[in-house]
Amino acid sequence: MNSLYCSKGHENPAGSHFCLHCGEKLSIPVVQTIQPGQKLGDRYVIVRQLGQGGFGRTYLAQDSNRFNELCVLKEFCPQVQTAYVLQKAEELFEREAGVLYKLQHPQIPKFRELLRLNIAGKAYLFLVQDYVEGQTYRNILTIRRQQGLQFSEAEMRQLMLQILPVLDYIHSQGVIHRDISPDNLILRNSDQQPVLIDFGGVKQIVAQVNQAATTHQPHAPVPATPATLLGKIGYAPHEQMQQGLVYPHSDLYALAATVLVLLTGKEPQALMDMRTFSWHWRREINLSPSFAAILDRMLSQLPQERYQTARELLQALTPAAPTYYPPTPPPVPPQPNTSATVAVSPSAGGETQGAQTPSPRVPQVAATQSARISPQQGFWGMTPGKIALVALLLTTAGGLGLWGANALLGSRSPGDNTNQVSPPPDTSTNQPDDNQGGNTVEPPPSPQLSPAEQARKQKIRQRRQQLGVDYNYYVDTVNQLFWQKNPSLNGRRLSDRPEDADLRIEWDKVGTGLLDKIEESNLSASARSKLGSYNSADRERWQQTVNKLNLSTRALYDLTDGKYAVSFSDYSARKINLSFEQFLNKPIGQIWYAIADDKVKAIQSGTALERVVFDSGATGKQVSGSLKPGEGKAYIAGLAQGQNMTVNLSGKSGTLLSIYPPSSQLPALLADSTEKSWSGKLQSKGFYEFVVVATSQPVDYKLSINAEDVVPQEPTPEPTATETPTPEPTATETPTATPEPTPTPTVEETP
Numbered sequence: 001m002n003s004l005y006c007s008k009g010h011e012n013p014a015g016s017h018f019c020l021h022c023g024e025k026l027s028i029p030v031v032q033t034i035q036p037g038q039k040l041g042d043r044y045v046i047v048r049q050l051g052q053g054g055f056g057r058t059y060l061a062q063d064s065n066r067f068n069e070l071c072v073l074k075e076f077c078p079q080v081q082t083a084y085v086l087q088k089a090e091e092l093f094e095r096e097a098g099v100l101y102k103l104q105h106p107q108i109p110k111f112r113e114l115l116r117l118n119i120a121g122k123a124y125l126f127l128v129q130d131y132v133e134g135q136t137y138r139n140i141l142t143i144r145r146q147q148g149l150q151f152s153e154a155e156m157r158q159l160m161l162q163i164l165p166v167l168d169y170i171h172s173q174g175v176i177h178r179d180i181s182p183d184n185l186i187l188r189n190s191d192q193q194p195v196l197i198d199f200g201g202v203k204q205i206v207a208q209v210n211q212a213a214t215t216h217q218p219h220a221p222v223p224a225t226p227a228t229l230l231g232k233i234g235y236a237p238h239e240q241m242q243q244g245l246v247y248p249h250s251d252l253y254a255l256a257a258t259v260l261v262l263l264t265g266k267e268p269q270a271l272m273d274m275r276t277f278s279w280h281w282r283r284e285i286n287l288s289p290s291f292a293a294i295l296d297r298m299l300s301q302l303p304q305e306r307y308q309t310a311r312e313l314l315q316a317l318t319p320a321a322p323t324y325y326p327p328t329p330p331p332v333p334p335q336p337n338t339s340a341t342v343a344v345s346p347s348a349g350g351e352t353q354g355a356q357t358p359s360p361r362v363p364q365v366a367a368t369q370s371a372r373i374s375p376q377q378g379f380w381g382m383t384p385g386k387i388a389l390v391a392l393l394l395t396t397a398g399g400l401g402l403w404g405a406n407a408l409l410g411s412r413s414p415g416d417n418t419n420q421v422s423p424p425p426d427t428s429t430n431q432p433d434d435n436q437g438g439n440t441v442e443p444p445p446s447p448q449l450s451p452a453e454q455a456r457k458q459k460i461r462q463r464r465q466q467l468g469v470d471y472n473y474y475v476d477t478v479n480q481l482f483w484q485k486n487p488s489l490n491g492r493r494l495s496d497r498p499e500d501a502d503l504r505i506e507w508d509k510v511g512t513g514l515l516d517k518i519e520e521s522n523l524s525a526s527a528r529s530k531l532g533s534y535n536s537a538d539r540e541r542w543q544q545t546v547n548k549l550n551l552s553t554r555a556l557y558d559l560t561d562g563k564y565a566v567s568f569s570d571y572s573a574r575k576i577n578l579s580f581e582q583f584l585n586k587p588i589g590q591i592w593y594a595i596a597d598d599k600v601k602a603i604q605s606g607t608a609l610e611r612v613v614f615d616s617g618a619t620g621k622q623v624s625g626s627l628k629p630g631e632g633k634a635y636i637a638g639l640a641q642g643q644n645m646t647v648n649l650s651g652k653s654g655t656l657l658s659i660y661p662p663s664s665q666l667p668a669l670l671a672d673s674t675e676k677s678w679s680g681k682l683q684s685k686g687f688y689e690f691v692v693v694a695t696s697q698p699v700d701y702k703l704s705i706n707a708e709d710v711v712p713q714e715p716t717p718e719p720t721a722t723e724t725p726t727p728e729p730t731a732t733e734t735p736t737a738t739p740e741p742t743p744t745p746t747v748e749e750t751p
Contacts, residue, residue: 034059041115044073060131067605070131071112075124093125099175106468106529107166107195134189138182141262151262153287160317163194168310171248178246180254181235182261234268238277239303249306252313256298277301311444446496460508463515468525473532477587478511521567527594534593542600550636550687551609558658558672559608559632560596562693566630612637612705620706632693639688643707646679649692651701656693662686
């Protein structure tokens, strides 16, 4: 059921007539005027309503300008619509939109635009953001309670380790969330990372505007500073609820309250004395002394006694965590006794952004182990110096992905103790395993390092986060490249001691160079976020996708190879003496996958694929275009068997041309060739492919394709006036493409 909100932003159960917090009379929601299928702003097609909050309704929509990509529209429609109130509302929302726009973090939905519309005579403002597919922690908690299950302490440690870097980031940008709760944390399906949604600043503005509008003073100024107080009872500290004061530690207080709600299944009102604001959660659950002490400090009634920053809290949670970007640590033998923890895997279709219906999917049970498990065994293991009792969120085989590329370098057999590092005495406070994937929290630079080196590492860290590159993937790839340059150090773990200072400088240079290449390659944010999780199943899926468009994987690989060869020439398979399959199983091979992912999307959108159809009566056609270095374009033309085809490409030198027949069983007519022309008789009917790729220079090109029917060797009788000649198939016909089997990549196809 949808909640009701008063003008101060207080949440109330549906059906309430008065606010349970301040007594304000609640207005009955107006009849919904926005329906599924309705198109807003000639761009956003409404799919369904996701929920209703303090600012209005939230809708799932398709962005028709971005290939029907899903997004979220959050509406605001002022209660009183005078010109002055609307103007001030728009000003305040533009200011808040500027705050949201500058937040660029992979665990925060990206803000797209502020949309102004007039619907049925009423003015609306919409905040448009990326859609996060997953479930809120509130939904997951509901599922567990229905099944008699609960979150474990290890899971809550993990949640804090994953979300605290996000809070550290927003606080560094001068932003306080102000509304952290299980409803505003989503467990994302794609990488099992928590995502922070619904910043309280928007709700604060709604409360301000509504309060001014309901005073019935049309020209009364909308206050520039909050005149109303915002926050969920029990989650927000008392100084926020009573005085409207917020600081970074206000978010940490709300995070601790959220953790206790998830651990106990009870709301804060049942865990604390609402008169004195003192917590009594120990009546409900037993926690380890160290974790209990951390929560108590986060929930202190005195603001000065709390952890003041997210970074300070991270250090308290991981006192013995590695302080340097660590190469993959060696495994240790499995412990004889393992403990089982229960974890929920939300269904792929779970609603987000205010979803109301929890998924019925049954939670999976996983046994945690302290030994590192190879990726081929089908699940992630744990290594020394990491959390020993973390709840592994199991998904389907497709969700887990093939993590072999992350483990090929630095992996050892259980009996190999070379350079092995002993774990600290208390592994319960250490970080998650470096090979878990999914943006595992990165430890802050070690205080043992010089201030200059700490600053250098922090700068690299922030840049990696801004690019949305997974920490585990980054470490594994830099290890591969670093050890490739220094084979004598292969497998060695660098320490924080002064004697390794020069090696750490070199390691950071390799990492910086990798980030430079990733940024210069213009990979999409979606592709960057998946680095480390691509596998052979993606290639099979891409093959099916392009084949449906009458394009072969040979053409797709040409487009991908061209981009990789220009952007990552130093990391090519030939330079490191690997076959194509070996290359793809290395961490650096994930870059090739990411480029291919973007190319498939470009093919689907029509920017990298064009069909050539001859004009009526014509025997040829010319197409043209411009390409940046490494970019390419594929053309397809339906041609008939027996036609004589002539192809000519004009443009700067350095352009590569490939011509493929309809079936991959037939050899290429040209493959990555510098030749500019080809002519000959076609041996089969179907879609022929022409792939143009620019190498190191920008190219303006023209591609001419001519196909004429073969002149008969013997004259045929002239048709009489009553006869109708049967024409031979020409390029104006559309033959059916021959399905092709999966081509087997060879060394010649490598990037």
